Amino acid sequence: MTPRTGRAPAKNGGTRRGELLGIAAQLFATRGYSQTTVRDIADEAGILSGSLYHHFASKEDMLREILKEFMDDLLAAFAGIAGKDGTPREQFDALVYTAFATIHERPFAVALYQNESAVVGSLADFGFVGKTSLKIEKLWLGVLQAGRETGEFRDDLEVSLVYRFIRDTVWSSVRWYNPRGKLRHDVVAEQYLAMLYGGLLAG
Amino acid sequence: MTPRTGRAPAKNGGTRRGELLGIAAQLFATRGYSQTTVRDIADEAGILSGSLYHHFASKEDMLREILKEFMDDLLAAFAGIAGKDGTPREQFDALVYTAFATIHERPFAVALYQNESAVVGSLADFGFVGKTSLKIEKLWLGVLQAGRETGEFRDDLEVSLVYRFIRDTVWSSVRWYNPRGKLRHDVVAEQYLAMLYGGLLAG
Amino acid sequence: MTPRTGRAPAKNGGTRRGELLGIAAQLFATRGYSQTTVRDIADEAGILSGSLYHHFASKEDMLREILKEFMDDLLAAFAGIAGKDGTPREQFDALVYTAFATIHERPFAVALYQNESAVVGSLADFGFVGKTSLKIEKLWLGVLQAGRETGEFRDDLEVSLVYRFIRDTVWSSVRWYNPRGKLRHDVVAEQYLAMLYGGLLAG
Amino acid sequence: MTPRTGRAPAKNGGTRRGELLGIAAQLFATRGYSQTTVRDIADEAGILSGSLYHHFASKEDMLREILKEFMDDLLAAFAGIAGKDGTPREQFDALVYTAFATIHERPFAVALYQNESAVVGSLADFGFVGKTSLKIEKLWLGVLQAGRETGEFRDDLEVSLVYRFIRDTVWSSVRWYNPRGKLRHDVVAEQYLAMLYGGLLAG
DNA sequence: GATGAATGAGGATTCATTCAT
């Protein structure tokens, strides 16, 4: 549950390929995909830029692989929550905590997802991004809807707007959240839920 | 209060320069600054890329000018609100309504501000972005703080976290808000405030 | 009717574009398309390789343009002959003389046509090569067929084989024919026709 | 006397080396030498590109070996014919039949010889190509000359032009001849000789 | 204001080749 620091690989079994993907993810996230050169990645890895093509077919390929793995994991995590027992509110709690934990654990992948979704829209073979996003949206909307039906959540708000507000707030925090800072991700989640559930007004 | 459509200039007095800036803003916002080529802008304007340099010293210059004008306007608008009479909650309402209205009226500039702030951080002569952002932050924090002191707003939440949550939600909506859609910006603002003030829970 | 020497342009109205195409044609013909680098062409033109892209979209584009112009001209020349009055044998004479004259006048384009047809087959937007070749084949076959029917030409040979034999002989001569040598193209044509008409045997 | 099909080796005694040369010959002939990558060859052979270097010192080496073997065989075959008894016309018949048979049996090597001779001219250690070609030319010219002296062949044509015309026609047919088609190589040879000997004119 | 030609630096990608294992 501790964030990767430096160039430690994410969850790739020590393979060279996975190691390179980790480096690429960090650079893509930090500088932006199109501002990151293949040479930047190679330099960071200590090899020549041409050598990267022994492992990947293209720069785009690296981005695709990083995003694919991330989105598959994310969907699986959310689906696991929505599939378990629990009241809608409990499930919603878990979704939000998981999202903030994901930001903590995989900040580069999240940043990529946040920042490069637009770029990716125009590229071929990135259809999975939109599709998985939609599945995730349906999952969250299902939980919100269920909460309205049980009477836990208010029903006088546009649920799709509510979803967008929440989604944007949660994922945007990747921009300012510091995995190595004093503010822990579960505290952020807790504060967000406190504000979201109770509202900003006193009394 | 109607959004610009097509390539109509924002508030530039019909000058060629302003017209070109409008085109650039739209392209920068749509494709991203670094994915937009000087030729793209020139093509859209119906001239050759070299000719742009009669109007601007560089591509970066265009971005700077667009952002500068936008941020100055934005700060002025917010400062006007905070300087007027009214309870903190009334002022806060006005800030949020103004932000959503700005997204409606100047979607490209807002998108640029949202998406390119990171890029811009490393460039010279873009210090005003960070500085103005800070001033805006202080304004909003002042209003939130005042609301806590009058007892209108809850005081059991980290105010700086609250600010970030709100800021991110509001500005992120530029990604999905459609100025020409059915959902009007004041409705979005209203829904957001309803959720924010009253909380998500029923009862 | 004298062949181009050095880097003189073919028939391009003194334009820079045409001048560059002439240089490219010569190099493509001499070294082969894929062995000729964009830099080779630029060097020969006295500019930087990137500057070529001000005039052409790609290296492939240059090849296409060269071949297109050549094949259109060639078809027009042959069609003119087949459309005029004259016995089949007179027309056939003219076709052969024209072919050898073309080799003399535009040796680079002919060499390209001879050598790069295979490469070109797999590339997009080069369909015109095959199509025009087919039209030319039909023209020549028409004349040969007409000659058989008037009794001028033998009718005990496979006409399509005869066409291939002739075509291959004529165009292959681009490999050894020297536009600036002693052996003039009309002499070559004359000798070829003498052998073809009369046969190799004495008596 | 049947053509190789698929990737069966030519006359290499089942060795791995010979097998690889066969694959290389086919690819070089089909795509062109410089368009064929070492990886293409390795892929086709089911190994990694680096592994090819256990068998050959370089890509150029493969080409050299293929051409060397081919040209030596070809010269030997032609020399055998010219060394045997028979009238010049009988010898000439045999040369032509042998050439077409060679196209049938070793189409890839012939295609390489036809297409890559130019490339090869500039490379070191490929001098044998020009030298052997010259020996072959002398052989054929000898037979043609002998035929003129015996009165079998016409003597009013430039003999070196006649040779070039014949050589180009024969070897060019590798481009369209299909070893597995209906048209057999001996029929092609027969038709060619009929046209060449008797001429195109009726009567 | 605009054109058209060119620059020069860099960017992704290819590929023959090497070499430790």
Place this chain on the structure above:
DNA sequence: TATGAATGAATCCTCATTCAT
């Protein structure tokens, strides 16, 4: 024999920018 990782040079192409006209 073969692998897998890497090299290094070259290739096509892009693009912000300059400048004479």
